[in-house]
Amino acid sequence: VTQEWEPGFDATAEAAADSPVIAFADGRVVLAGEDPPELPTVAALQVDPNGLLPIGRLNGTPAFAAVVDIADGRPTASLRSLLANAPPPLAAAAARAAQLVEWELGHAFCSRCGARTEPHERELARVCPSCGAHFYPRIAPAVIVLVEREGRVLLARRAGLERPFFSVLAGFVEPGETLEETVRREVQEEVGLGVADVRYFGSQPWPFPSQLMIGFTARATADEIRVDETELAEAHWYAPDELPPIPGPFTIARWLIDDFVARMRRA
Numbered sequence: 262v263t264q265e266w267e268p269g270f271d272a273t274a275e276a277a278a279d280s281p282v283i284a285f286a287d288g289r290v291v292l293a294g295e296d297p298p299e300l301p302t303v304a305a306l307q308v309d310p311n312g313l314l315p316i317g318r319l320n321g322t323p324a325f326a327a328v329v330d331i332a333d334g335r336p337t338a339s340l341r342s343l344l345a346n347a348p349p350p351l352a353a354a355a356a357r358a359a360q361l362v363e364w365e366l367g368h369a370f371c372s373r374c375g376a377r378t379e380p381h382e383r384e385l386a387r388v389c390p391s392c393g394a395h396f397y398p399r400i401a402p403a404v405i406v407l408v409e410r411e412g413r414v415l416l417a418r419r420a421g422l423e424r425p426f427f428s429v430l431a432g433f434v435e436p437g438e439t440l441e442e443t444v445r446r447e448v449q450e451e452v453g454l455g456v457a458d459v460r461y462f463g464s465q466p467w468p469f470p471s472q473l474m475i476g477f478t479a480r481a482t483a484d485e486i487r488v489d490e491t492e493l494a495e496a497h498w499y500a501p502d503e504l505p506p507i508p509g510p511f512t513i514a515r516w517l518i519d520d521f522v523a524r525m526r527r528a
Protein backbone atom coordinates (compact mmCIF):
# COMPACT_ATOMS: atom_id res chain seq x y z
CA VAL A 262 0.00 0.00 0.00
CA THR A 263 1.40 3.36 -1.01
CA GLN A 264 1.12 5.85 1.80
CA GLU A 265 0.99 9.54 1.18
CA TRP A 266 1.30 12.46 3.52
CA GLU A 267 0.44 16.09 2.82
CA PRO A 268 1.01 18.39 5.81
CA GLY A 269 -1.45 21.27 5.94
CA PHE A 270 -3.97 23.03 8.11
CA ASP A 271 -7.66 23.22 7.21
CA ALA A 272 -9.75 24.65 10.04
CA THR A 273 -12.89 23.32 8.32
CA ALA A 274 -11.65 19.70 8.12
CA GLU A 275 -14.25 17.51 9.77
CA ALA A 276 -13.38 14.33 11.58
CA ALA A 277 -15.25 11.23 10.40
CA ALA A 278 -15.60 8.07 12.48
CA ASP A 279 -12.85 6.44 10.42
CA SER A 280 -10.45 9.43 10.35
CA PRO A 281 -6.96 8.47 11.53
CA VAL A 282 -5.77 10.07 14.77
CA ILE A 283 -2.24 10.54 16.02
CA ALA A 284 -3.03 10.45 19.71
CA PHE A 285 -0.47 11.00 22.44
CA ALA A 286 -0.80 9.31 25.82
CA ASP A 287 1.98 10.24 28.27
CA GLY A 288 4.05 11.49 25.35
CA ARG A 289 3.82 8.21 23.39
CA VAL A 290 1.86 7.61 20.18
CA VAL A 291 -1.13 5.30 20.61
CA LEU A 292 -1.32 2.59 17.91
CA ALA A 293 -4.08 0.28 16.67
CA GLY A 294 -1.54 -2.24 15.41
CA GLU A 295 2.22 -2.56 15.68
CA ASP A 296 3.52 -4.48 12.70
CA PRO A 297 3.17 -2.51 10.52
CA PRO A 298 2.31 0.46 12.78
CA GLU A 299 -1.33 1.45 12.29
CA LEU A 300 -3.19 4.47 13.62
CA PRO A 301 -6.45 4.24 15.59
CA THR A 302 -9.58 5.98 14.27
CA VAL A 303 -11.73 8.66 15.87
CA ALA A 304 -14.40 6.03 16.60
CA ALA A 305 -11.98 3.54 18.15
CA LEU A 306 -10.43 6.16 20.44
CA GLN A 307 -13.78 7.71 21.39
CA VAL A 308 -12.14 11.14 21.45
CA ASP A 309 -14.08 14.39 21.70
CA PRO A 310 -14.16 15.81 18.12
CA ASN A 311 -13.66 19.31 19.61
CA GLY A 312 -10.27 18.22 20.93
CA LEU A 313 -9.01 17.14 17.51
CA LEU A 314 -6.47 19.27 15.69
CA PRO A 315 -6.38 18.90 11.87
CA ILE A 316 -2.78 18.30 10.76
CA GLY A 317 -3.02 17.36 7.06
CA ARG A 318 -4.04 14.47 4.83
CA LEU A 319 -2.77 10.93 5.25
CA ASN A 320 -3.54 8.68 2.26
CA GLY A 321 -6.00 11.29 0.98
CA THR A 322 -8.08 11.58 4.14
CA PRO A 323 -7.94 14.28 6.81
CA ALA A 324 -5.81 13.23 9.79
CA PHE A 325 -5.92 14.68 13.29
CA ALA A 326 -3.80 15.02 16.39
CA ALA A 327 -5.10 14.64 19.93
CA VAL A 328 -4.00 14.10 23.50
CA VAL A 329 -5.69 11.27 25.40
CA ASP A 330 -5.50 10.37 29.07
CA ILE A 331 -4.55 6.73 28.69
CA ALA A 332 -3.64 4.31 25.93
CA ASP A 333 -6.43 2.02 27.17
CA GLY A 334 -4.51 -1.20 26.65
CA ARG A 335 -3.42 -0.31 23.11
CA PRO A 336 0.22 -0.58 22.05
CA THR A 337 2.21 2.65 22.08
CA ALA A 338 5.42 3.77 20.41
CA SER A 339 7.86 6.55 21.13
CA LEU A 340 8.13 9.26 18.49
CA ARG A 341 11.79 8.31 18.03
CA SER A 342 10.98 4.68 17.27
CA LEU A 343 8.25 5.72 14.80
CA LEU A 344 10.72 8.01 13.02
CA ALA A 345 13.18 5.12 12.82
CA ASN A 346 10.79 2.32 11.88
CA ALA A 347 7.43 3.55 10.52
CA PRO A 348 6.76 4.24 6.82
CA PRO A 349 8.01 7.82 6.12
CA PRO A 350 4.48 9.32 5.60
CA LEU A 351 3.30 8.06 9.00
CA ALA A 352 6.56 9.15 10.65
CA ALA A 353 6.28 12.65 9.13
CA ALA A 354 2.63 12.95 10.21
CA ALA A 355 3.55 11.90 13.75
CA ALA A 356 6.41 14.42 13.82
CA ARG A 357 4.05 17.24 12.82
CA ALA A 358 1.37 16.09 15.27
CA ALA A 359 3.86 15.99 18.15
CA GLN A 360 4.99 19.57 17.52
CA LEU A 361 1.44 20.91 17.21
CA VAL A 362 0.23 19.14 20.35
CA GLU A 363 3.26 20.45 22.24
CA TRP A 364 2.50 23.98 21.00
CA GLU A 365 -1.20 23.73 21.96
CA LEU A 366 -0.36 22.52 25.46
CA GLY A 367 2.28 25.24 25.88
CA HIS A 368 -0.08 28.02 24.81
CA ALA A 369 -3.29 27.11 26.62
CA PHE A 370 -2.94 30.42 28.46
CA CYS A 371 -1.94 33.86 27.15
CA SER A 372 1.66 34.72 28.07
CA ARG A 373 0.76 38.44 28.09
CA CYS A 374 -2.35 38.55 30.28
CA GLY A 375 -2.90 35.01 31.53
CA ALA A 376 -6.37 34.42 30.02
CA ARG A 377 -7.24 31.04 28.49
CA THR A 378 -6.55 31.06 24.71
CA GLU A 379 -8.85 29.75 21.97
CA PRO A 380 -8.15 28.27 18.55
CA HIS A 381 -8.15 30.83 15.70
CA GLU A 382 -11.17 30.50 13.38
CA ARG A 383 -9.21 29.94 10.19
CA GLU A 384 -5.48 29.88 10.91
CA LEU A 385 -3.12 27.57 12.72
CA ALA A 386 -2.91 29.90 15.71
CA ARG A 387 -4.28 30.39 19.20
CA VAL A 388 -5.87 33.69 20.12
CA CYS A 389 -6.35 35.40 23.47
CA PRO A 390 -10.01 36.57 23.73
CA SER A 391 -9.03 39.03 26.46
CA CYS A 392 -6.10 40.99 24.98
CA GLY A 393 -6.13 39.80 21.35
CA ALA A 394 -2.60 38.32 21.31
CA HIS A 395 -1.98 35.64 18.66
CA PHE A 396 0.27 32.64 19.22
CA TYR A 397 1.60 30.72 16.23
CA PRO A 398 3.55 27.46 16.37
CA ARG A 399 7.28 28.18 16.65
CA ILE A 400 10.10 26.17 15.19
CA ALA A 401 13.74 26.43 16.23
CA PRO A 402 16.09 26.48 13.20
CA ALA A 403 19.38 24.64 13.61
CA VAL A 404 22.12 24.11 11.04
CA ILE A 405 23.73 20.73 10.50
CA VAL A 406 26.93 20.73 8.47
CA LEU A 407 29.13 18.11 6.88
CA VAL A 408 32.68 19.46 6.87
CA GLU A 409 35.07 17.81 4.44
CA ARG A 410 38.63 18.28 3.26
CA GLU A 411 40.66 16.42 0.66
CA GLY A 412 38.41 13.36 0.50
CA ARG A 413 37.83 13.00 4.25
CA VAL A 414 34.87 13.94 6.41
CA LEU A 415 34.93 15.44 9.89
CA LEU A 416 32.85 13.41 12.36
CA ALA A 417 32.48 14.12 16.06
CA ARG A 418 31.20 12.29 19.11
CA ARG A 419 29.24 14.15 21.76
CA ALA A 420 29.98 13.38 25.37
CA GLY A 421 27.44 11.45 27.45
CA LEU A 422 25.53 9.67 24.68
CA GLU A 423 23.81 6.46 25.67
CA ARG A 424 24.85 4.71 22.46
CA PRO A 425 28.02 6.42 21.26
CA PHE A 426 28.14 7.34 17.58
CA PHE A 427 29.90 9.89 15.42
CA SER A 428 28.06 12.56 13.47
CA VAL A 429 28.40 15.83 11.61
CA LEU A 430 28.32 19.15 13.50
CA ALA A 431 25.11 20.96 14.41
CA GLY A 432 23.96 24.00 16.34
CA PHE A 433 21.07 26.41 16.81
CA VAL A 434 20.72 29.58 14.77
CA GLU A 435 21.05 32.64 16.99
CA PRO A 436 18.97 35.82 16.62
CA GLY A 437 20.40 38.05 13.90
CA GLU A 438 22.45 35.34 12.19
CA THR A 439 22.20 34.15 8.61
CA LEU A 440 22.35 30.36 8.21
CA GLU A 441 25.80 30.68 6.63
CA GLU A 442 27.02 32.68 9.63
CA THR A 443 25.73 29.98 11.98
CA VAL A 444 27.61 27.34 9.98
CA ARG A 445 30.88 29.31 10.23
CA ARG A 446 30.42 30.07 13.94
CA GLU A 447 29.50 26.50 14.92
CA VAL A 448 32.40 24.93 13.03
CA GLN A 449 34.81 27.49 14.48
CA GLU A 450 33.49 27.02 18.03
CA GLU A 451 33.30 23.22 18.03
CA VAL A 452 36.45 22.23 16.13
CA GLY A 453 38.40 25.47 15.59
CA LEU A 454 38.26 25.34 11.79
CA GLY A 455 37.42 27.92 9.15
CA VAL A 456 35.20 26.81 6.25
CA ALA A 457 34.64 27.79 2.62
CA ASP A 458 32.15 26.68 -0.09
CA VAL A 459 29.18 26.58 2.31
CA ARG A 460 26.37 24.99 0.26
CA TYR A 461 22.75 24.17 1.07
CA PHE A 462 21.98 20.44 1.10
CA GLY A 463 18.41 19.92 2.34
CA SER A 464 16.37 20.01 5.53
CA GLN A 465 14.50 17.82 8.00
CA PRO A 466 11.91 18.67 10.65
CA TRP A 467 13.15 17.26 13.96
CA PRO A 468 10.37 17.17 16.55
CA PHE A 469 12.48 17.06 19.76
CA PRO A 470 10.72 19.31 20.52
CA SER A 471 10.42 21.65 17.50
CA GLN A 472 13.61 21.91 15.50
CA LEU A 473 14.13 22.36 11.80
CA MET A 474 17.50 20.92 10.81
CA ILE A 475 18.93 22.84 7.83
CA GLY A 476 21.71 20.88 6.18
CA PHE A 477 24.88 22.22 4.56
CA THR A 478 28.15 20.96 3.20
CA ALA A 479 31.36 22.97 3.65
CA ARG A 480 35.07 22.63 2.96
CA ALA A 481 37.52 23.14 5.83
CA THR A 482 40.35 25.55 5.08
CA ALA A 483 42.80 23.71 7.37
CA ASP A 484 43.42 20.22 8.83
CA GLU A 485 44.11 20.74 12.47
CA ILE A 486 41.09 20.07 14.71
CA ARG A 487 40.82 21.84 18.06
CA VAL A 488 37.92 20.19 19.92
CA ASP A 489 35.72 22.26 22.23
CA GLU A 490 35.59 19.83 25.15
CA THR A 491 32.45 21.36 26.64
CA GLU A 492 30.55 20.26 23.51
CA LEU A 493 32.39 17.27 22.07
CA ALA A 494 34.23 14.23 23.38
CA GLU A 495 36.30 13.81 20.21
CA ALA A 496 36.41 14.67 16.50
CA HIS A 497 38.49 13.20 13.67
CA TRP A 498 38.84 13.09 9.88
CA TYR A 499 37.54 9.91 8.26
CA ALA A 500 37.95 8.44 4.78
CA PRO A 501 34.70 7.08 3.24
CA ASP A 502 35.81 3.45 3.66
CA GLU A 503 36.74 3.72 7.35
CA LEU A 504 33.69 5.37 8.94
CA PRO A 505 32.94 4.88 12.66
CA PRO A 506 29.37 4.13 13.92
CA ILE A 507 27.12 6.82 12.36
CA PRO A 508 23.48 7.94 12.86
CA GLY A 509 20.50 5.94 11.54
CA PRO A 510 19.14 6.17 7.97
CA PHE A 511 16.15 8.33 9.00
CA THR A 512 18.33 11.35 9.92
CA ILE A 513 19.62 14.20 7.77
CA ALA A 514 23.03 13.60 9.39
CA ARG A 515 23.06 10.19 7.71
CA TRP A 516 21.83 11.58 4.37
CA LEU A 517 24.73 14.06 4.43
CA ILE A 518 27.25 11.29 5.20
CA ASP A 519 25.76 8.93 2.56
CA ASP A 520 25.92 11.76 0.01
CA PHE A 521 29.59 12.37 0.88
CA VAL A 522 30.42 8.67 0.48
CA ALA A 523 28.59 8.52 -2.87
CA ARG A 524 30.42 11.63 -4.14
CA MET A 525 33.80 10.22 -3.13
CA ARG A 526 33.04 6.89 -4.86
CA ARG A 527 32.18 8.76 -8.09
CA ALA A 528 35.30 10.94 -7.87
Ligand SMILES: [Zn+2]
Pocket residue numbers: 371372373374375376389390391392393394
Ligand atom coordinates in the same frame (compact mmCIF):
# COMPACT_ATOMS: atom_id res chain seq x y z
ZN1 LIG B 1 -4.05 37.90 26.60
